Amino acid sequence: MLPGAGADRGAADYAIVGAPLDASTSFRPGARFGPDRIRKFGQQFDDYDHRTDQHFTDCSVYDHGDIGPTADVAEYLTYLQGTLSDFSSDRAVPLVVGGEHTVSVAGVRALAPDVFVCLDAHLDLRESYAGDEYSHATVTNHALSVADEAVVLGARTGSEAEWDRASEADVTVVPPEDVADWSPAFDDERVYLSVDIDAADPGFAPGTGTPEPFGLDPREMHDVVRAVAPQAVGFDVVEVNDRDDGQAATLAAKLLRAFVFAHADQR
Structure with missing residues (x-):
């Protein structure tokens, strides 16, 4: 469980769902370990956020644990979509922790946003x-079968x-x-926010499947997450x-927490 994510399922405002899919990685595998590592390295942070004057433990976050993949990726995405739809119906914002980027397809299908960021x-x-x-290389294409617009930063x-x-x-490509x-x-658009950690320059986040130089620094990613969060109906990293x-x-753990703090501050 991610520290501070101890809310009861029925009363949660946010629901973390681990999705350790690692089926189509084309260079360096290991995305299956992402959910566990994000929870592990998220243990060190202070509970308090001075920007929003909130405690993470007071933000009503529930950790559902992981939904393990099946051999059939399409079947797995359908099952994951159903789980995320259930949380959304219960008025909990889904927070998906991957896993390869393909898991975002389930999030977009479950939440039907107007804009995929x-x-x-x-x-x-x-x-x-x-x-x-x-493939993890088809995610934005899939998102555009649901959303009206995609913004890739x-x-x-x-x-x-x-x-x-x-x-x-x-x-729109930025x-x-x-x-x-x-x-x-x-x-008033419904927005889904997806963070592929390889957006960061690999000097900051080398642990990813297809690192690409000349990327973003963590502060830039943090600013985007906090800016988009108030209008987001779902999030993944x-x-x-x-x-x-x-x-x-x-x-990744810090960006997930930043999303919760910024979203809860406007909730």
């Missing part, structure tokens, strides 16, 4: 990768076809050098693996 080094706009329609790589797709009106100046301009000394998991 993602911190990510990669565009993830492929229709398939290596013959796999549920920190993207710095993709195939030629992905960059062509990103030029269309329903996709390059790393412009993220610090970006601010959300949503009205994904692609943390066990290939470092805890840097990626520490950042």
Whole structure:
């Protein structure tokens, strides 16, 4: 259990769901260890947040534990979607802890946002990768089958076809050098916020499957999470693996807590 996430399920305002899927990792596997590592390296933080004058233990967070993957990824995503839909119906904001980025597909399908906002080094706009329609490289493409718009912050790589797709009106790409100046301009849209930890420069978060240089610093990611959180109906942090000394998991745990504090402050 993530420290401070001791609320009863029926009374929770937020529900952490671990999703240790590690099926399509194309370079360095280990995303299956992400949920455990994020909980482990989240043990060190103070309960109190001075920015919002709140305690994490008072934010009514419930930790559901992990939903282990099955051999059939499509079947697993359907089951995960059902669990997240149940929490949303009970007025608890789902907080998904991955696992590879594919688990975001279940979150988007469960919550049906108007806008998919993602911190990510990669565009993830492929229709398939290596013959796999549920590859971690297809997440934004799947999200656009539900959401009206996608905003990808920190993207710095993709195939030629992905960059062509990103030029269309329903996709906004904010390059790393412009993220610090970006601010959300949503009205009453429902927003889903996804954090792929590889949006960070690998010098800050080396423990991820497909590290990409020239990325974001943790402060920029923190600012985005806090800015988007008040309008978000769901959140995930994904692609943390066990290939470092805890840097990626520490950042992921801190960003999850930042989301809760900023969202609860406006709730």
